[in-house]
Amino acid sequence: MAADLAREPAYDVTIADVREEALALAATRCGGRVRAVRADLSDQAALRKLIAPFDIVLGALSSRIGFAALRTVIGAGKNYADISFMAEDAIDLSPPAEKAGVTTVVDCGVAPGMSNLLAGYAAATLAPCEAIEIYVGGLPVERRWPFEYKAAFSPADVIEEYVRPSRIVENGRVVVRPALSEPELLDLPGVGTVEAFNTDGLRSIVRTLNVPNMKEKTLRYPGHIELMRVFREIGLFGTEAISAGGHHVVPRDVIAALMFPKWTYEPGERDLTVMRVTAVGVQRGGRVRLTWDLLDYLDPATGFTSMARTTGFPCTSAARMIVDGTISKRGVLPPELFATKAVVDRMMTEMQERGVRYEFRQEAA
Amino acid sequence: MAADLAREPAYDVTIADVREEALALAATRCGGRVRAVRADLSDQAALRKLIAPFDIVLGALSSRIGFAALRTVIGAGKNYADISFMAEDAIDLSPPAEKAGVTTVVDCGVAPGMSNLLAGYAAATLAPCEAIEIYVGGLPVERRWPFEYKAAFSPADVIEEYVRPSRIVENGRVVVRPALSEPELLDLPGVGTVEAFNTDGLRSIVRTLNVPNMKEKTLRYPGHIELMRVFREIGLFGTEAISAGGHHVVPRDVIAALMFPKWTYEPGERDLTVMRVTAVGVQRGGRVRLTWDLLDYLDPATGFTSMARTTGFPCTSAARMIVDGTISKRGVLPPELFATKAVVDRMMTEMQERGVRYEFRQEAA
Numbered sequence: 001m002a003a004d005l006a007r008e009p010a011y012d013v014t015i016a017d018v019r020e021e022a023l024a025l026a027a028t029r030c031g032g033r034v035r036a037v038r039a040d041l042s043d044q045a046a047l048r049k050l051i052a053p054f055d056i057v058l059g060a061l062s063s064r065i066g067f068a069a070l071r072t073v074i075g076a077g078k079n080y081a082d083i084s085f086m087a088e089d090a091i092d093l094s095p096p097a098e099k100a101g102v103t104t105v106v107d108c109g110v111a112p113g114m115s116n117l118l119a120g121y122a123a124a125t126l127a128p129c130e131a132i133e134i135y136v137g138g139l140p141v142e143r144r145w146p147f148e149y150k151a152a153f154s155p156a157d158v159i160e161e162y163v164r165p166s167r168i169v170e171n172g173r174v175v176v177r178p179a180l181s182e183p184e185l186l187d188l189p190g191v192g193t194v195e196a197f198n199t200d201g202l203r204s205i206v207r208t209l210n211v212p213n214m215k216e217k218t219l220r221y222p223g224h225i226e227l228m229r230v231f232r233e234i235g236l237f238g239t240e241a242i243s244a245g246g247h248h249v250v251p252r253d254v255i256a257a258l259m260f261p262k263w264t265y266e267p268g269e270r271d272l273t274v275m276r277v278t279a280v281g282v283q284r285g286g287r288v289r290l291t292w293d294l295l296d297y298l299d300p301a302t303g304f305t306s307m308a309r310t311t312g313f314p315c316t317s318a319a320r321m322i323v324d325g326t327i328s329k330r331g332v333l334p335p336e337l338f339a340t341k342a343v344v345d346r347m348m349t350e351m352q353e354r355g356v357r358y359e360f361r362q363e364a365a
Numbered sequence: 366m367a368a369d370l371a372r373e374p375a376y377d378v379t380i381a382d383v384r385e386e387a388l389a390l391a392a393t394r395c396g397g398r399v400r401a402v403r404a405d406l407s408d409q410a411a412l413r414k415l416i417a418p419f420d421i422v423l424g425a426l427s428s429r430i431g432f433a434a435l436r437t438v439i440g441a442g443k444n445y446a447d448i449s450f451m452a453e454d455a456i457d458l459s460p461p462a463e464k465a466g467v468t469t470v471v472d473c474g475v476a477p478g479m480s481n482l483l484a485g486y487a488a489a490t491l492a493p494c495e496a497i498e499i500y501v502g503g504l505p506v507e508r509r510w511p512f513e514y515k516a517a518f519s520p521a522d523v524i525e526e527y528v529r530p531s532r533i534v535e536n537g538r539v540v541v542r543p544a545l546s547e548p549e550l551l552d553l554p555g556v557g558t559v560e561a562f563n564t565d566g567l568r569s570i571v572r573t574l575n576v577p578n579m580k581e582k583t584l585r586y587p588g589h590i591e592l593m594r595v596f597r598e599i600g601l602f603g604t605e606a607i608s609a610g611g612h613h614v615v616p617r618d619v620i621a622a623l624m625f626p627k628w629t630y631e632p633g634e635r636d637l638t639v640m641r642v643t644a645v646g647v648q649r650g651g652r653v654r655l656t657w658d659l660l661d662y663l664d665p666a667t668g669f670t671s672m673a674r675t676t677g678f679p680c681t682s683a684a685r686m687i688v689d690g691t692i693s694k695r696g697v698l699p700p701e702l703f704a705t706k707a708v709v710d711r712m713m714t715e716m717q718e719r720g721v722r723y724e725f726r727q728e729a730a
Contacts (some may be wrong), residue, residue: 146595219461227595231512235623245618253610254619 001312006033044072051256059084081319083109094332105318108312109135118277120336123209126281133278137219138307141270148221151263152307166200169214194219204334228329270298273306289365319348366677371398388473423542424449446684459697460593470683474676476501476546481644485701491646498643502584503672506635513586514626517672531565535577559584571697634665638671654730657723682715
């Protein structure tokens with residue numbers, strides 16, 4: 001995100017992180033066009049001081065510290081575009097954000113992010129919008145036994161996805177399904193057969209959109225889900241200490257220590273991001289299905305992973321639109337809350353300029 | 366084994382174990398016809414004192430203490446019939462056993478045990494015997510996701526089977542294959558499709574039989590092997606401590622703590638034992654294939670598991686034959702070293718009287 005904004009003379013970009021090596025790598029990738037500041041962003045006083053001189057803040061923080069940082073940025077009266085995952089509900093901070101007169105765009109990556117934007121756009125376009133389905137996954141191009149998976153973001157958050165019950169909207173009611181449930185095989189062009197399973201990814205649209213059927217499913221290469229179900233069943237994802245070999249240990253710590261090194265991308269290793277968002281509803285008297293398909297790869301020219309590209313570019317696009325007033329609402333805004341045609345077109349154009357292409361099609365349904 | 370011998374008035378049986386509850390259960394199952402003595406059988410002085418008054422000793426000990434006990438029983442000048450698994454080579458103790466003038470039958474269960482006996486018999490009958498294959502498994506009748514397996518003996522020894530490289534004889538040479546390698550599907554009557562993989566089960570016959578091709582494979586329901594390969598690949602069977610959550614823990618301790626409860630038979634739960642031993646060679650000028658098939662279940666009348674029946678009865682049969690002089694050689698004897706037709710017929714008859722049936726057939730090959 002820093003590299004993307006720093007390419008434009010209008011932006012004077014400073015990056016901050018607690019890890020020296022992450023700062024150094026980011027600065028290199030930005031071609032030296034950014035300032036780098038080492039800072040502990042879980043320290044709210046430090047964060048407040050750090051952001052004081054800036055017009056807008058972008059966030060890509062660990063789930064542990066995302067919500068606290070969000071509150072601090074709002075309290076400091078700064079506009080904010082954020083892709084941090086957080087278990088808390090960011091919209092709870094909308095009243096203080098409105099009061100502070102700031103625009104705070106949250107969950108503005110790929111999914112949540114573009115998925116919300118397209119869902120919100122479909123819900124506003126179709127009358128009524130009957131169903132929205134989101135299928136999304138970040139995967140390694142090279143499939144290696146046994147996981148055929150690597151984590152393009154925090155692997156601990158991936159395990160959370162595998163245990164957290166998923167909220168789905170069915171016939172107008174929120175229902176809860178176990179994680180990893182209802183696996184189904186899908187053939188996706190360019191990717192082949194993948195397996196989709198329920199994840200708790202609808203997030204804000206469960207309450208912001210009035211669509212009677214909505215679900216999000218995560219995509220993996222076939223077989224991964226079964227393995228994760230087995231691990232969960234055995235207790236390897238357990239967070240309560242057990243007694244083993246005379247020690248008290250948390251099984252999840254052990255499987256993380258063994259598994260995460262195998263879930264880590266090699267430097268330069270190609271990843272891909274695949275997403276399909278479909279919406280079914282009525283338009284001018286006929287039932288239609290709208291489909292957006294994304295398939296993106298690591299960019300060898302910049303070295304940016306597909307996950308970085310597909311997640312970061314919506315956020316920088318939102319930041320530009322906050323700065324130029326295209327997104328002008330105050331409060332905490334997940335993308336479905338500013339999903340006008342103008343915003344969708346602008347985001348699609350800016351992403352396309354960066355090589356991230358969403359294919360759209362409309363069919364009778 | 367105690368129950369089987371105690372049924373006969375000729376035997377005055379005493380059982381010993383370090384666990385009170387195991388003794389109590391065994392005494393009950395023997396219908397009160399045995400004496401029970403609590404003793405730590407890893408304490409050689411205690412063992413020597415315990416066996417002093419007896420004519421013959423039977424052993425069913427943990428792999429940790431089997432070899433030391435064997436040495437002590439030989440040193441005490443007692444005849445011995447043993448089903449203890451041990452990593453050490455029992456035949457190393459043959460010279461002292463010969464010197465002590467004792468008959469020490471080892472590895473006398475189902476496999477090793479009946480497998481050795483039949484292999485030895487085939488090697489002596491065919492001229493030449495070209496190939497011996499042993500397929501064997503102990504399985505739960507009821508298959509439950511995800512393991513479809515329970516351990517009828519020490520689950521720690523089962524994990525050892527999954528990591529210990531397996532010795533195979535190919536074209537007259539001993540070759541070593543990884544554990545869990547060369548999986549193949551087999552349809553076995555009454556059991557259905559099972560999967561066979563290399564295990565290090567040939568043991569003594571690698572050096573006692575002059576057969577150019579010999580292998581042993583263990584049987585599981587399909588899928589189990591893949592899961593165990595994944596566990597091994599990830600490092601869950603590792604015995605070196607790793608750092609996890611601020612502790613040093615041995616992964617195998619953790620997976621054992623989580624997995625072994627699921628590998629434990631419920632009281633009265635039905636198990637089965639399936640084995641196929643085949644031998645190919647020349648008999649009276651024609652090439653023939655000899656096949657022995659075993660399929661046995663828990664006996665609801667006695668409550669004895671199939672694993673106990675198929676493993677214990679060969680050992681009690683051998684004990685009777687030591688006592689009556691049918692097996693009279695001195696030294697440490699795995700079953701292939703006394704595999705005469707008389708011994709094979711006697712064992713088959715005694716097992717059949719107890720409901721354990723080996724089906725034999727001979728075909729042109």
